[in-house]
Amino acid sequence: MGLVWWRLEMAAPAELEESLLWKLPLLGVTRVALQHPPEAPEQRQLLAWLPESDWPADQRQELERALAPLGEPFQVALPQVHWRRQADEDWSLSWKSHWRPDPVGERLLVLPAWLEVPPEQAGRLVIRIDPGSAFGTGSHPTTRLCLEALEALAGERTRAGRGADLEGLRVADLGCGSGILGLAALRLRAASVAAADTDPLAERATRQNAALNGLAPSALAVTTGSAEALLALLGGRPAELLLCNILAPVIEALIPWFGQLLSPGGVGLLSGLLVDQAPGLERDLAAAGWRVEGRVEQDRWGLLRIRSASDVA
Numbered sequence: 001m002g003l004v005w006w007r008l009e010m011a012a013p014a015e016l017e018e019s020l021l022w023k024l025p026l027l028g029v030t031r032v033a034l035q036h037p038p039e040a041p042e043q044r045q046l047l048a049w050l051p052e053s054d055w056p057a058d059q060r061q062e063l064e065r066a067l068a069p070l071g072e073p074f075q076v077a078l079p080q081v082h083w084r085r086q087a088d089e090d091w092s093l094s095w096k097s098h099w100r101p102d103p104v105g106e107r108l109l110v111l112p113a114w115l116e117v118p119p120e121q122a123g124r125l126v127i128r129i130d131p132g133s134a135f136g137t138g139s140h141p142t143t144r145l146c147l148e149a150l151e152a153l154a155g156e157r158t159r160a161g162r163g164a165d166l167e168g169l170r171v172a173d174l175g176c177g178s179g180i181l182g183l184a185a186l187r188l189r190a191a192s193v194a195a196a197d198t199d200p201l202a203e204r205a206t207r208q209n210a211a212l213n214g215l216a217p218s219a220l221a222v223t224t225g226s227a228e229a230l231l232a233l234l235g236g237r238p239a240e241l242l243l244c245n246i247l248a249p250v251i252e253a254l255i256p257w258f259g260q261l262l263s264p265g266g267v268g269l270l271s272g273l274l275v276d277q278a279p280g281l282e283r284d285l286a287a288a289g290w291r292v293e294g295r296v297e298q299d300r301w302g303l304l305r306i307r308s309a310s311d312v313a
């Protein structure tokens, strides 16, 4: 008799997606997927798998109670949660079956740890990820925005004769989750990555994913903590590229650290914001001396590319 699971199912409105994907691992729920019918990408549904033995009825109710406040900042109620009991042998319903090799942009491929590179994707730069562990499977629009922006930046540098891709750049990854953005930066030839996340599970996941990608700890250093811990990991020396995909209010609170984390002339890629949160964040960034030199959107989520206002592009 294999393991028995509770399968959680609920609608995932765009406003709540990121908070749910961030909060669930903190509550011990690490096997999470988002899916949508092929013809209706906006009808996103959240699925999560919880071992039945660890999650009796009172624990599941407690979980629902812990998730309910996530809607408050957006003034939406948490959609109803449905539970289905499911045997492990039912492979077609299992969480692993929801992942496919996932091409991102023109050059990257996010590959679940247990799959092989499909021959038709053989030319892509592979980022192997164990999606069970922390936020950052590549499926969320904000992660994709960051991956695409990294690729775009790499292309620009190459075309401008400033090195191949991200060659020579030291990268700071604040709120690293699974480590996916730092791993992509290294695939795009960044010199090194320093990463931090307030969630200790993310530190562990990033280490595991770095090893999965054959990277030495010297290439991708990671710590538990926020900006201060990241600065210490950088040896107090600012990076040339800052990656920060966290919720808008958290980014806002972290702005005062950007000047120490990012060198003059360096570029910051900020995501995790809803499109309608961008103007407020841009005002705060401008007031702190940052110029927004690029904006992109996907499914109501936004990414801002920033540079110090004193730099001429």
Ligand SMILES: C[S@@+](CC[C@H](N)C(=O)[O-])C[C@H]1O[C@@H](n2cnc3c(N)ncnc32)[C@H](O)[C@@H]1O
Pocket (backbone or CB within 6 Å): 018, 022, 134, 135, 136, 137, 138, 142, 143, 146, 174, 175, 176, 177, 178, 179, 180, 181, 196, 197, 198, 199, 202, 225, 226, 227, 245, 246, 247, 250, 272
């Ligand atoms: C949306 S996830 C991004 C994960 C990954 N970088 C990606 O792009 O897919 C945000 C991550 O930031 C972390 N986080 C939240 N607040 C933070 C803070 N103040 N400092 C550092 N990390 C934080 C969360 O634990 C979570 O892992």
